[in-house]
Amino acid sequence: MASGPLRREDWAVPCVKVLTLHSSKGLEFSVVFIAGLQAMPHRGEPPDEEMRLLYVGMTRATHELVFSAHAGSAMVDKIRESIGVVGPRFITS
Numbered sequence: 001m002a003s004g005p006l007r008r009e010d011w012a013v014p015c016v017k018v019l020t021l022h023s024s025k026g027l028e029f030s031v032v033f034i035a036g037l038q039a040m041p042h043r044g045e046p047p048d049e050e051m052r053l054l055y056v057g058m059t060r061a062t063h064e065l066v067f068s069a070h071a072g073s074a075m076v077d078k079i080r081e082s083i084g085v086v087g088p089r090f091i092t093s
Contacts, residue, residue: 021057032061037069037076050075 009017011027019027021034034057041050054075058065069076 021053024057024060027060028062029060030062031064031066032057033066033068034058035068037067037079038071038073040073040075047074051078 011017017029024032034054037054040054041047067079
């Protein structure tokens with residue numbers, strides 16, 4: 001099966017964009033979903049490096065950040081703990 005030429009993404013067009021954490025560097029989006037936290041760190045990757053990469057992905061969100069995990073892990077526990085500490089600062093009455 002022949003494939004067509006790669007299409008350059010127009011980042012200004014409002015649509016869903018699926019990226020790796022690595023490729024998200026330097027970009028901003030109003031809403032960011034980060035799925036699969038239970039799979040981090042990836043096999044053979046240092047946990048500190050994976051945490052830095054996760055930070056890059058998290059800071060791409062300008063208005064809303066959503067995490068997803070289908071199981072528990074050390075990374076999921078760290079994120080839950082961090083949200084417990086930082087989250088109340090963002091809740092307004």
